[in-house]
Amino acid sequence: MHVLRPLYVVLALAVIMLIARSFWVPNDFGTHEQGYTYGWYRQSNVEEWKNFTVKYRGKEFCGTCHAGQAQKLASAHHKDIECENCHGPALFHPADPLKLVLDRSRELCLRCHTSLFYPTSQRSQIKGINPDQHNLGLECTLCHKPHEASKPGRRNR
Amino acid sequence: MNRRDFIKLAMKGTAVVVLAKGLDGIFRPSDVQALATPLRFVFLVDTYKCIGCGFCVKACKLENEIPFDADVSRTWVERYVVTSEGEVFADTPKEARNGFITGQIDLGRGKFKDIPREKIKKAFFVPKLCNQCEKPSCVQVCPVGATYQNADGVVLVDRKWCIGCGYCIMACPYGMRFFHPVHHVADKCNFCYHRINHGLRPACVQACPTGARQIGNIKDHGDPVENIIRTQQVAVHKPEYGTNPQVYYIGLGEEVR
Numbered sequence: 001m002h003v004l005r006p007l008y009v010v011l012a013l014a015v016i017m018l019i020a021r022s023f024w025v026p027n028d029f030g031t032h033e034q035g036y037t038y039g040w041y042r043q044s045n046v047e048e049w050k051n052f053t054v055k056y057r058g059k060e061f062c063g064t065c066h067a068g069q070a071q072k073l074a075s076a077h078h079k080d081i082e083c084e085n086c087h088g089p090a091l092f093h094p095a096d097p098l099k100l101v102l103d104r105s106r107e108l109c110l111r112c113h114t115s116l117f118y119p120t121s122q123r124s125q126i127k128g129i130n131p132d133q134h135n136l137g138l139e140c141t142l143c144h145k146p147h148e149a150s151k152p153g154r155r156n157r
Numbered sequence: 158m159n160r161r162d163f164i165k166l167a168m169k170g171t172a173v174v175v176l177a178k179g180l181d182g183i184f185r186p187s188d189v190q191a192l193a194t195p196l197r198f199v200f201l202v203d204t205y206k207c208i209g210c211g212f213c214v215k216a217c218k219l220e221n222e223i224p225f226d227a228d229v230s231r232t233w234v235e236r237y238v239v240t241s242e243g244e245v246f247a248d249t250p251k252e253a254r255n256g257f258i259t260g261q262i263d264l265g266r267g268k269f270k271d272i273p274r275e276k277i278k279k280a281f282f283v284p285k286l287c288n289q290c291e292k293p294s295c296v297q298v299c300p301v302g303a304t305y306q307n308a309d310g311v312v313l314v315d316r317k318w319c320i321g322c323g324y325c326i327m328a329c330p331y332g333m334r335f336f337h338p339v340h341h342v343a344d345k346c347n348f349c350y351h352r353i354n355h356g357l358r359p360a361c362v363q364a365c366p367t368g369a370r371q372i373g374n375i376k377d378h379g380d381p382v383e384n385i386i387r388t389q390q391v392a393v394h395k396p397e398y399g400t401n402p403q404v405y406y407i408g409l410g411e412e413v414r
Contacts, residue, residue: 015172033308038296041305045315052351055220056360080366085212089219111210111256112366118238118280120408122367123208131258 055089058082062090072147086146106131109140197310197403198289198348199375201382201391204408206369207282209234211256213361213370218254220349220360222339229335230254231346232286232361237412238262240276245412257282283413284370286361287312287333287346288394288402295325295334295345304343310403311350316342330398348372375403 028043062083063070073079084090086108087100115128135143158166217232218225233252239245248263261269293312296304303318304325319342326334326343337344349359353372357363362370373382385391391405394413 011172012168015175018175029302032305034306038293038306040302041313042302042315042318045313045318046307049313049347049350050354052221054352054355054357056216056363058357058363082212082364082366085210085216085364085366089216107255107258110258111212112208114258114260116209116257116260116280117274117277118282119277120205120279121208121281122206123282126208 053091055091056082056084057090057093059084065094069147072145076147077149078147104139104141106140109144109146113140195376196308196374197376198353199310199373199382199386200286200289200348200404201371201373201385202284202404202406203369203371204281204283204406204410206367207234207284208367208369209236209253209257209282210366211253212364212366213284214252214254216360216364217346217349220352223344224338225254227338228252229338229344231333231344232284235283235285235413236262236280237283237410238272238280239278239410239412240272241278242276246270246272247412247414279410281408281410283406283409284361285331285333285394286404287348288331288400288404289348291401291403292399294328294330294398294400298324298328300324311348311353312345313347313350314343314345316340319343330395330400331402 026042026044029041030043032039032041032043059070059073059082066083069083073081073083084100086103088103090100091097093100110131112123112126113128114131116123118124140146211234214230214233215225217223218230221231223230228251230252233249233254234257235247235249236253236257237245237247246262246264248265250257250263259269261271264270289310289312291310293304293306296306296312299305300322301318301320303315303320304312305315306312316337321336321342323336323343326336329345334343334345336342349357349361352359359370359372362372371382373380373386375383375386377383385407386405389407391407392409393402393405394409396402
């Protein structure tokens with residue numbers, strides 16, 4: 001019988017581990033729809049991901065308060081650009097943050113307007129400028145209206 | 158039966174019951190049967206339409222709380238320039254979170270290359286994101302069940318469960334996974350699971366000014382994305398790995414790695 005003693009110890013350990021596991025592992029952890037290979041997980045995590053905070057609200061939302069800007073934008077060259085691409089995510093604006101950023105940097109406009117001759121890309125169809133030559137050092141918005149880009153040249157507000 | 162024997166027997170009996178019960182929790186064959194769902198999210202990228210503005214990357218990082226200045230991202234845009242001599246140059250400066258505002262190719266280590274206009278035979282942008290594979294190798298290697306595939310096809314990472322071992326990061330043939338600098342767990346694109354489940358489009362899709370990125374349901378025959386995948390020439394990245402990726406590309410050149 002002495003020889004069997006280590007076996008009892010191992011069995012006891014296994015029992016302790018399984019008891020500990022039943023406390024440690026939540027009830028919803030196990031095999032789900034996709035089977036053991038791909039679907040072995042904690043079910044409540046799916047809800048956790050679904051409840052992640054949405055930050056980008058879309059331009060229809062902006063238009064409910066900034067009707068002027070929305071209407072100008074919709075009638076001009078930049079109609080397909082989301083407001084939040086230039087102004088940052090709305091999150092809970094206007095409650096938090098109260099204001100969104102006004103990014104007047106040249107880099108914002110150059111994302112699309114640096115002239116790139118790429119024959120197999122739609123990029124080459126956008127009117128481009130050479131950023132090292134076109135009014136170097138000046139903000140684009142000094143002369144161009146960001147919302148009404150269809151009116152080239154001097155801006156008149 | 159004396160007291161000693163009784164206690165022995167009782168302990169053995171308990172051990173057997175607990176063992177059986179414990180194993181049952183891990184392997185439950187009835188649950189293994191897959192449920193048929195009429196929903197399977199897929200993605201469609203049109204490389205001709207992509208203008209490399211990088212607003213998708215910006216939107217993704219801010220929407221999903223990936224530190225903006227950290228050199229990791231759930232999605233990025235690559236630029237490929239093929240010269241008339243057949244040379245291929247590719248770069249993705251800062252994952253293109255600030256777009257491509259110069260024609261110079263970023264060769265890395267502070268070196269840049271100018272390619273004269275006449276020499277460019279073809280050039281295009283390729284947005285990349287998690288392929289939400291039908292057979293995700295990243296999920297197979299997870300030792301703790303922290304990453305998994307949903308019935309709708311999206312692969313998620315359980316941040317509370319992940320131990321940060323990094324196996325999945327190594328197992329992804331597309332390099333889509335990275336180590337989250339704040340949460341210290343594996344992270345990757347999940348098609349903005351919080352948006353697509355509330356009737357919104359993923360942040361990158363909404364931000365895209367040209368419609369180069371689209372999301373759809375491949376099990377819905379009225380879906381425009383499903384229609385394109387079914388009727389047009391589309392390709393996926395590295396099909397030879399057998400992962401069955403579900404991000405389809407229009408105009409995927411052989412140069413793309």
